[in-house]
Amino acid sequence: MAQQETRAVGGYSGGQKWLHWLMAALILTLIPVGFIMTGMAEGGARNRIYELHKSFGMIVFVLAVMRVALRTARGAPPLPASLPDWQRAVAHASHLALYGLIVLVPVLGFVGTSMCCSPVKLFGLVTVPIALPGGMETAKTILAAHGWAVLLMAAILLAHVAGALMHAVVLRDGVFQRMLPGGK
Secondary structure (H helix, E strand, C coil), X not given: CCHHHHCCCCCCXXXXXXXXXXXXXXXXXXXXXXXXXXXXXXXXXXXXXXXXXXXXXXXXXXXXXXXXXXXHHHCCCCCCCCCCHHHHHHHHHHHHHHHHHHHHHHHHHHHHHHHHCCCEEECCCEEECCCCCCHHHHHHHHHHHHHHHHHHHHHHHHHHHHHHHHHHHHHCCCCHHHHCCCCC
């Protein structure tokens, strides 16, 4: 993605900002809900939360594909020249990791669920008729990988938020404002 950094000289597009904040809201909701639901007692409430979690996970996947396509087409504005090389490297690596994880996490969740519990239904209305072989034991392994990928995503998200706040409060270099609605 380093080449693409120069394409969006005018800043992030409205679509990029919209996808960023919508996905942030969904992911920052899905992560704690995922941990809460796995600790709940078996029953109707847990099953409903699982179904909602899977449905919103599928939405995150679709938005992730859109976001990757938009980022590939549009790029990102360049970082300030005053930023040290190591911070540029960390920014690029963390963004690349986040883009990979916003695709990988829902894929792992869907694959694991499709192995043990198909069909997967979008909000109980639309059946996604993909049943994958593997059974419950393989599904458990895939869903465990889903959980570990979520933990990795959460750690990188914390670093991302810390970096954004550093740019907003300490450096005041305009990097944070580029992703704000109406910001340049």
